[in-house]
Amino acid sequence: xxxxxRPGTTVMFTGDSITDSRRLESxxxxxxxxxxxxxxxxxxxxxxxxxxxxxxxxxxxxxxxxEPRWQRDVLDARPDVVSILVGVNDMGWHTLxxxxxxxxxxxxxxxxxxxxxxLAGAGTELILIxxxxxxxxxVVEAGAALVGEAERKEWRTDLxxxxxxxxxxxxxxxxxxxxxxxxxxxxxxxxxxEHWAEDGVHPTPAGHAALAAxxxxxxA
Numbered sequence: 438x439x440x441x442x443r444p445g446t447t448v449m450f451t452g453d454s455i456t457d458s459r460r461l462e463s464x465x466x467x468x469x470x471x472x473x474x475x476x477x478x479x480x481x482x483x484x485x486x487x488x489x490x491x492x493x494x495x496x497x498x499x500x501x502x503x504e505p506r507w508q509r510d511v512l513d514a515r516p517d518v519v520s521i522l523v524g525v526n527d528m529g530w531h532t533l534x535x536x537x538x539x540x541x542x543x544x545x546x547x548x549x550x551x552x553x554x555x556l557a558g559a560g561t562e563l564i565l566i567x568x569x570x571x572x573x574x575x576v577v578e579a580g581a582a583l584v585g586e587a588e589r590k591e592w593r594t595d596l597x598x599x600x601x602x603x604x605x606x607x608x609x610x611x612x613x614x615x616x617x618x619x620x621x622x623x624x625x626x627x628x629x630x631e632h633w634a635e636d637g638v639h640p641t642p643a644g645h646a647a648l649a650a651x652x653x654x655x656x657a
Contacts, residue, residue: 474645479656500552529584565606567619570637633647
């Protein structure tokens with residue numbers, strides 16, 4: 438079943454840099470990525486059903502970073518729908534940050550579960566987006582780190598159980614799952630992964646468009 442967005446619905450996007458998309462530099466606070474595309478396409482299709490679109494994502498954040506600001510940045514807004522995309526920094530923290538460490542899947546899952554519990558109790562509709570990693574080629578810069586084939590192989594091994602955790606949490610909480618990792622894997626077979634995310638993580642305009650289109654298929 439799809440989520441019905443009625444007039445006056447409030448939708449909250451949150452997560453890391455993929456969702457943040459420089460939102461603080463934009464007049465509407467949505468950034469330049471898939472949240473903006475979703476809001477624009479919805480407004481075009483349904484001018485009779487205005488929706489309030491909010492974005493509280495912060496670049497670089499992990500599940501553990503979302504937790505201390507969850508009440509202020511998400512719950513206090515009393516959203517009707519919450520869309521979450523987080524996990525890439527939980528995957529790569531030990532590579533990207535000299536003070537980082539490997540985050541076990543069990544720790545990631547427990548923290549994510551604590552985010553979802555109060556929303557489920559409030560009757561909020563949930564959309565969980567799988568974190569994803571595209572198999573781009575060569576060495577790319579990620580912050581101060583250089584990421585090549587070896588790092589991406591390590592990241593994939595780390596990410597897979599976290600993706601599975603998101604799928605299981607979606608089932609537990611009756612959330613709508615957007616299978617982004619699966620989607621981008623399939624898309625990359627015909628165009629190459631760089632078309633969707635040049636560094637394997639941050640979507641290109643086409644990648645953001647693909648996320649937006651998939652998200653909009655979950656609502657009506």
